[in-house]
Amino acid sequence: EVQLVESGGGLVHPGRSxxxxxxxxxxxxxxHAMHWVRQVPGKGLExxxxxxxxxxxxxxADSVKGRFTISRDNAKNSLYLxxxxxxxxxxxxxYCVKGKYLGYCSGGDCHSVGYWYFDLWGRGxxxxxxA
Amino acid sequence: QSMPTQPPSASGTPGQRVTISCSGSTSNIGDNxxxxxxxxxxxxxxLLIYRNTxxxxxxxxxxxxxxxxxxxxxxxxxxxxxxxxxxxxxxxDDSVPGWVFGGGTKLTVL
Numbered sequence: 001e002v003q004l005v006e007s008g009g010g011l012v013h014p015g016r017s018x019x020x021x022x023x024x025x026x027x028x029x030x031x032h033a034m035h036w037v038r039q040v041p042g043k044g045l046e047x048x049x050x051x052x053x054x055x056x057x058x059x060x061a062d063s064v065k066g067r068f069t070i071s072r073d074n075a076k077n078s079l080y081l082x083x084x085x086x087x088x089x090x091x092x093x094x095y096c097v098k099g100k101y102l103g104y105c106s107g108g109d110c111h112s113v114g115y116w117y118f119d120l121w122g123r124g125x126x127x128x129x130x131a
Numbered sequence: 132q133s134m135p136t137q138p139p140s141a142s143g144t145p146g147q148r149v150t151i152s153c154s155g156s157t158s159n160i161g162d163n164x165x166x167x168x169x170x171x172x173x174x175x176x177x178l179l180i181y182r183n184t185x186x187x188x189x190x191x192x193x194x195x196x197x198x199x200x201x202x203x204x205x206x207x208x209x210x211x212x213x214x215x216x217x218x219x220x221x222x223x224d225d226s227v228p229g230w231v232f233g234g235g236t237k238l239t240v241l
Contacts, residue, residue: 035230037176045168045176045219047230059229095175102164102182114223114230117166121175 002026002120004096009125012086020125022079022096030054030074033099033116036081038092039124046092049081050099050113057111064090086129093124135160135220137233144241148208151236153220155201159231163223165203167196170217170235179218180205207238215240 008020020036036048049060049070058070069082079096099116135155143149153165167180178187180196183203195206207214220233 044217044235045170045221045232047221047232050230061229062227100181112228114163114225114228117164117178117181118168118176118221118230119178121177123175 002098004098004120004122006094006096006122006125009094009127011128011130014086014088014129014131016086017082017084018086018127020081020083020094020096020127022122024077024079024096024098027098029072029077032101033057033113034072034079035097035099035113035116035118036070036079037095037097037118037121038090039095040089040092048094050116051079052111052113052116057109057113059113083127086127088129088131091127091129093126095124096122133159133224133226134231135222135233137218137220137236139234140237140239142239142241143207143210145210145212147210148206149210149238151205151207151218151220151238153203153205153233155203155220155222155231155233156224156226157201158226159201159222159224160198160203160220161201162225165196165198166221167194167203167205168219168221169214170219172216176219210240212240214238 033052035050098120100119102115168176170176183198
């Protein structure tokens, strides 16, 4: 059974840092791109960042670019999100999401995380940024 | 970052057919596939439709997707109480570049 278990959430003051982790099991982790998607309480889903299988392609939403860093350790079947300079607006439930390959490359950068859609989701880790 | 537009709410009675729209732009829906997700309260979002019209195994054929130009739709037929959830469309946006979600549609089964 595929499992994605997030950890590391909590309460943090504005300007501070936090690191989320995601432990993956039940599939060949190093064969898949992975994503972080968040949901602000009462709001919709927002893609945060994606990373391809060997960390060769990484992309971020403009809202977190320069503050958040996505990484992975394939030997540990783990995905990470280092969040620095946190803002109140970053308060959200953060989901770890397994990517599934579109199936073919239609052109452009064939290693882009854009070819990996959101397949299976974890239950999420809550991050609360408050003074 | 341009977010596709969805109606904030939709409703129907059991057995009815409802449609949820997702209106985007050339850079997202126009040039890329659309995906649909169901988000039940307290649960992880679930993939309903991929590559505009395809259903993953285990998703009943009551759920169907379509796309035309820069818009897409999710149709749910034979509506059931357990379909009450939030529904989101998503697509890759070449102009960002990044993934974008629609604002979500809350479906109420009356």
